[in-house]
Amino acid sequence: MPKIIKDNAIIDSPLAVVQPAEASLACSNSLLPLAFYLAHQTSLAGRADIGVWLQADEAVEDLAPYLSDLTVIALDLPQFGDGRAYSSAALLRQRYGFTGEIRAVGDVRRDQLEQMQRCGFTAYALAPGQDEQACLQGLAGFTFNYQASVDKPQPLFRRRA
Amino acid sequence: MYIYDNYDQTMVDERVNQYRDQTRRFLAGELPAEEFQHLRLRNGLYIQRLAPMLRVAVPYGMLSSKQLRKLAFICRHFDRGYAHFTTRQNVQYNWPKLEEVPDILEALASVQMHAIQTSGNCIRNTTSDQYAGVAVDEIEDSRPWAELIRQWSTFHPEYNWLPRKFKIAVTGAREDRAAVQVHDIGVRLIERDGEVGLQILVGGGLGRTPVLAPVIREFLPKQHLLTYLEAILRVYNRYGRRDNKYKARIKILVRAMTPAVFAAKVEEEWLALKDGPETLTAAEITRVKSFFTRPAYAPTGQGQAVLDAALQENFAFKAWVTRNIKAHQEAGYAIVNVAMKATSIAPGDVTDEQLEVLADLAEKYSFGEVRVTHEQNVTLADVRQDDLYPLWKALCEAELAAPNLGLLTDIICCPGGDYCSLANAKSIPVAEAIQRQFDDLDYLHDLGDLDINISGCMNACGHHHVGNIGILGVDKKGAEFYQVSIGGSANTNAALAQILGPSFARAEIPGVIQQLVDVYLQRREADEQFVETYNRIGIQAYKDRVYA
Numbered sequence: 001m002p003k004i005i006k007d008n009a010i011i012d013s014p015l016a017v018v019q020p021a022e023a024s025l026a027c028s029n030s031l032l033p034l035a036f037y038l039a040h041q042t043s044l045a046g047r048a049d050i051g052v053w054l055q056a057d058e059a060v061e062d063l064a065p066y067l068s069d070l071t072v073i074a075l076d077l078p079q080f081g082d083g084r085a086y087s088s089a090a091l092l093r094q095r096y097g098f099t100g101e102i103r104a105v106g107d108v109r110r111d112q113l114e115q116m117q118r119c120g121f122t123a124y125a126l127a128p129g130q131d132e133q134a135c136l137q138g139l140a141g142f143t144f145n146y147q148a149s150v151d152k153p154q155p156l157f158r159r160r161a
Numbered sequence: 162m163y164i165y166d167n168y169d170q171t172m173v174d175e176r177v178n179q180y181r182d183q184t185r186r187f188l189a190g191e192l193p194a195e196e197f198q199h200l201r202l203r204n205g206l207y208i209q210r211l212a213p214m215l216r217v218a219v220p221y222g223m224l225s226s227k228q229l230r231k232l233a234f235i236c237r238h239f240d241r242g243y244a245h246f247t248t249r250q251n252v253q254y255n256w257p258k259l260e261e262v263p264d265i266l267e268a269l270a271s272v273q274m275h276a277i278q279t280s281g282n283c284i285r286n287t288t289s290d291q292y293a294g295v296a297v298d299e300i301e302d303s304r305p306w307a308e309l310i311r312q313w314s315t316f317h318p319e320y321n322w323l324p325r326k327f328k329i330a331v332t333g334a335r336e337d338r339a340a341v342q343v344h345d346i347g348v349r350l351i352e353r354d355g356e357v358g359l360q361i362l363v364g365g366g367l368g369r370t371p372v373l374a375p376v377i378r379e380f381l382p383k384q385h386l387l388t389y390l391e392a393i394l395r396v397y398n399r400y401g402r403r404d405n406k407y408k409a410r411i412k413i414l415v416r417a418m419t420p421a422v423f424a425a426k427v428e429e430e431w432l433a434l435k436d437g438p439e440t441l442t443a444a445e446i447t448r449v450k451s452f453f454t455r456p457a458y459a460p461t462g463q464g465q466a467v468l469d470a471a472l473q474e475n476f477a478f479k480a481w482v483t484r485n486i487k488a489h490q491e492a493g494y495a496i497v498n499v500a501m502k503a504t505s506i507a508p509g510d511v512t513d514e515q516l517e518v519l520a521d522l523a524e525k526y527s528f529g530e531v532r533v534t535h536e537q538n539v540t541l542a543d544v545r546q547d548d549l550y551p552l553w554k555a556l557c558e559a560e561l562a563a564p565n566l567g568l569l570t571d572i573i574c575c576p577g578g579d580y581c582s583l584a585n586a587k588s589i590p591v592a593e594a595i596q597r598q599f600d601d602l603d604y605l606h607d608l609g610d611l612d613i614n615i616s617g618c619m620n621a622c623g624h625h626h627v628g629n630i631g632i633l634g635v636d637k638k639g640a641e642f643y644q645v646s647i648g649g650s651a652n653t654n655a656a657l658a659q660i661l662g663p664s665f666a667r668a669e670i671p672g673v674i675q676q677l678v679d680v681y682l683q684r685r686e687a688d689e690q691f692v693e694t695y696n697r698i699g700i701q702a703y704k705d706r707v708y709a
């Protein structure tokens with residue numbers, strides 16, 4: 001079973017990303033593509049063994065009506081230098097109040113984890129070749145941050161002693 | 162100037178440690194080169210043609226004497242005895258060793274400096290008006306606002322991986338000395354019905370597709386600055402193009418959407434953020450403003466008389482005062498510009514000794530502070546009029562008294578092919594050849610304001626599009642050529658220069674400049690400046706002369 005980092009620990013996760021061509025209602029323990037999920041939302045409602053994954057250019061707004069039904073949303077990073085998923089995660093948390101797991105999938109590397117965490121990601125399926133133990137250390141960011149973020153909703157200037 | 166507290170210092174110190182570890186992992190082979198590249202860029206380290214280049218952030222150009230001395234120390238211990246002032250008010254070192262960069266950063270951190278976000282596809286150092294706080298045409302000091310933006314943008318987790326680099330400039334004066342119209346975001350402090358607020362411009366820039374930024378918000382109450390920036394950045398981060406790096410700047414997005422649609426999209430996003438936690442509190446605005454109060458001015462009352470007497474006696478001093486001194490808000494004080502443009506020295510280059518001299522003179526005559534300008538010069542902002550003469554004599558000794566501020570020889574020039582691996586052509590020798598051609602000071606003073614800006618390639622670090630005369634290095638079948646343009650301007654009435662015609666070999670450039678100047682001298686009316694004559698008569702007269 002693939003390992004992920006979740007809540008500061010390395011754990012096994014049964015959930016695997018399913019590509020659009022392979023998606024079907026028969027898939028279990030799967031992260032289904034957004035378009036498939038939206039098309040079959042009524043049949044999928046209540047299924048605890050599935051989540052949804054979004055490509056970097058897909059809009060989290062489309063999921064807004066179904067968030068209470070979901071426990072896992074995965075956001076894909078096609079390259080580690082592609083920052084769109086950070087805004088998607090922040091919107092899911094700050095604007096739509098999603099409280100389930102937000103998982104980073106794709107080109108997920110150690111030196112970005114701390115920024116992802118601040119934007120509301122809680123789980124990381126690492127890119128091939130990443131050292132999980134080292135990545136756990138990568139989660140530790142700076143002691144202080146200036147701006148408001150998901151993990152520290154008040155900016156420093158509202159907390160500055 | 163802004164002074165770090167424990168929070169600010171801890172962040173910078175922790176960044177040094179983080180970067181030290183990233184460097185160690187790279188050298189140990191644990192971090193692939195293509196990944197380390199992005200990480201080191203976010204700390205200002207490029208790998209250049211000859212060596213790495215380290216860009217150090219100078220927030221809105223402000224430096225203390227203590228910081229200048231540390232920069233001089235770094236020149237001596239980690240580089241070859243000189244540094245370079247850039248067109249974005251920063252400082253660059255051309256010869257650092259990759260493995261020593263963490264030590265350089267540690268030295269910088271000891272004087273509240275850093276290289277954070279001076280490169281890479283993230284929000285860069287915020288620039289401003291070099292005369293902020295002292296300019297006679299000021300509506301409000303722009304520096305507190307630039308500092309608030311600096312803090313908000315530093316390590317912003319959502320905007321560290323933008324489609325492309327992102328530059329913000331702020332001005333609080335009537336005349337725009339910060340070139341806000343050619344930035345990704347320009348912020349203007351403006352007055353409306355007795356209230357000072359912010360006008361927001363988005364999508365200006367130079368580079369391959371030069372654009373003057375449209376205004377997307379006419380008036381924003383100041384407390385909303387950060388939530389509004391957040392909205393702009395979020396729209397850009399989500400919708401900016403990532404498939405083609407030449408189409409990835411926000412100006413392309415604004416143009417593709419149209420400014421009106423872009424503004425509506427930002428407004429929609431902003432309504433969801435408005436009055437949220439990033440809304441500035443009165444206490445925070447007061448706190449940051451308290452670092453930019455007026456120094457303890459103590460005019461003697463004799464300033465003008467002492468100055469007039471010295472002007473009578475010394476013609477060289479008079480030439481310097483005429484060009485390099487600007488009016489100050491406080492009676493009895495003056496703004497002094499130190500032009501770093503002596504012939505045969507690359508524009509903006511400064512030696513460790515000159516940095517030490519500047520530190521000493523700032524301490525003695527200007528409350529221990531200087532500002533770096535985007536014209537690559539240095540400003541001593543608070544000099545008593547009676548001190549101008551002794552200050553000038555001291556500058557003469559250090560070969561820092563060139564009386565050519567704003568003149569043809571005060572050339573803005575990028576490092577070009579001598580240092581930069583992206584260059585099509587060299588730029589420094591072109592600047593020098595022009596300076597040699599125009600070595601008659603009386604003639605230069607008669608010519609008056611004339612900006613020549615030189616870039617070694619399309620990236621336009623030398624801002625050639627907004628030079629009265631712009632020179633761009635181009636590659637013609639492997640040979641270095643130069644395209645000349647005319648009529649650009651970076652001030653309040655910003656304009657993009659027009660290309661004159663086919664490009665020239667390097668040796669032809671001084672002659673071409675001479676011809677353009679000759680047209681001006683023959684056609685100017687009354688007190689017209691170079692660019693005003695151009696605006697009146699149009700490009701054809703210049704073409705006819707140069708390509709005759």
Ligand code: SF4
Nearest residue numbers: 575581584617618622
């Ligand atoms: S304009 Fe081109 S050559 Fe000059 S510094 Fe910028 S990238 Fe290098």
